[in-house]
Amino acid sequence: MSRNTTESDEPNSTKLTRRRALSAGGAALATGIAGCAGLTGGGGSGGGSSSDGSGDGGSSGDVEIDYWMYFGAQEREEMTALIEDFNAQDNGIHVNAQGIPFSEFLNKLFTAVNSGNAPHVASYYGSYGRHLKPITHSIDDYLSDGAANKYFDIAWENLQVDGSTYALPIDIHGKALYTNDSVLESAGVDPDFSDWQAFSEACDTIVSDTDSRAFSFLNWNSGQAAFRAYIIALTQAGGDIVTGDPGSYEVAYDDDVGMQTAELMSKVTGDFGWDTPQFQSDSARVQDFLAGDLGMFIAGTWSVNNFENESGELPEGLDFSFQKPFMFPGDGDEVAWCESNSLYFPTNSNHTDAEKQAAVEFAEYVTQNNTLWASAGGHLPAAKSVATSSEVKNTALWQDYGTISTMYEMVSDGQVRYQPKTSVHINSNRFWGPFMDMYLQNTDVQTGVTNSANALQQALDQ
Template identity: 35%
Template structure:
């Protein structure tokens, strides 16, 4: 599955709240519990609650979520989840329309990076999330669903980025396929060896297109001690020596070093990896299934390979389950939605074993079923080490997160394709970010 959180509609908070206010939703933003709701149809005549649940998962992720929902429905007599899958590239547009039109689902997937955009129309979970439930999640992931003191959602996972590699190409280049590079020096040597000894492309920091370049840019920036935004999230913090240095690294990949071609087209690198023409590509947890389906053996390693890096960080985001506000939803249905979110995030390991994501639940992470699975051995054990060592770098959350990220990725794409110098690209990106942040204040 291509994780679509960097391609959401660009909704700034001001226009969102204005639209939501017209629909009568904004007035609920101060609610912290569930007691004030009523008047809605809580369920059928037999008291059974039907929860309308929206997801954006397709491919292997979609099949895994379908399996999870079916298992929930089979094990509950009083609650039924009605899952509706929307295309990932349309999901946030449709969720926005539903929220501003007063037709919100009872439960919805919201990326952790998007919580600041939607915070005023998501029901704070309040006392429905007790300490026992909260303590069940990995602490570093649990922190990502809290904003301004509110618990806004329950985390389903974290999905960091690692570097996947084709073991056959390593063998062809004379490299040991069982010993992937673990340092910047070894990584550079591996890329240069693949470039000189084979006709393959050595490495790409994006699997799908321009939108994903920010992931490794953020990882390398944080590895070198840099930041995307300043501490109060009012302006760009990468228009400096560290930010330009990472951009130069990107430019060298398709320029002086020749590790990749300076061509930007959607899915070029994913297709090249499947075809056996690309040795290494940065990608997330969701890539386990597609990589495992190829006719060559793959490996995955931590992306701590930036030459100027002395810290360990990789990009990450989380799928979370949130309850959109609805003044007509009954207390009983609110509670049922919260229970569905708790169960889906804490009571089954399918999201890890079948979808390949790193579960947010501590008990699932420690379960024998997960730790004895092939996905644990191939990828999740490595991703877990990074999560357990607080090596996950989430993008700074603001109400303009999509807009400011686009300003960066547009310029990174020009840098990567040799259309603009690293210095000019970073300067333009920073100015775009500053304008986006300023216009929303």
């Protein structure tokens, strides 16, 4: 919900209740292991295929806008509240929202466009602009004056495809290093890792001096999780997923740097012995981290949602930090993977110009007034004024745990990077399942990388 950052965790401030989150100026975090199911985490079913309370129809004469979203849990509640606020403005526009399960979202969206039944607005990842370009329209003619200046430059630039704007960003979320500071303290390890040698020595010490495993590359049992973590290490090693220009991309991670990075990833569960090559469940690494059986793992800003119990509280005694993940070896760039939940505008010949204008007006409102999005989903709002507002800065995720504040630092310092904007569904397990197989010691690195690279190149060439 879909990966990041640093930390503040005061020993007496490790329990985040819903009441405290609200008093800090933010909405409560999402409950349960699913977190942002299907959203930034990429798993689960997301919102059900149903209408939300915002779809009862507007006043006679209102321009009616249909919006599809895949958000689950608290994110869905927050988006629904934003829609209700927008509808209450009596501006001649009424938005009808529908939840679509994330696992079905892309297929349903393409089908709806092809059958002439597409909604006016649809959520999806910002890096998917080239993949979605054939079924969406640009919005430059409908944007308000100065709209581009409202958002972080990196988010805005990511939404440009062939010089045109195809979406508006809701947030910026990313992956980084979570540390269980109780485990590190038991091992006598300082969580401030300046390089791979220091990190490796810390991992070895955790294994030798505690009963915990040291580090997991993955936070979830999925190829997408492997892809996002691999990108972080690959970029720091100086490698790339693809090279060339859109339309003529060449897969690049099957070179020496890519192979060496994959070998390092595989050694975490192999020669290094820092993690086990098994998943007892999809969320096993989260559960191990909470139980103190895992010292560190790569996970997203939103993953703090997964730490909560059924009462919406962090477990008693959980002491964790969120660190920038710049410990991997190599001479490449110190950047972390990032993504943006965004709002696209599907093509439909039945949509009038007035409806298209209304759709963009709605999207601008949602993306520039979402102060609760940080605590609802664990994401940094993409609008600069929202991200730096007191409502966001006073949340526990900014003040006490450092997930949002660290993400803000990385975005401000140019330390995040989006995945390549390709014409294919690049998050597909078809391409990254082999990396899971490597991590679980089910295949060797040469075979795994080659199978992955060949599958992606074949898709890009079609």
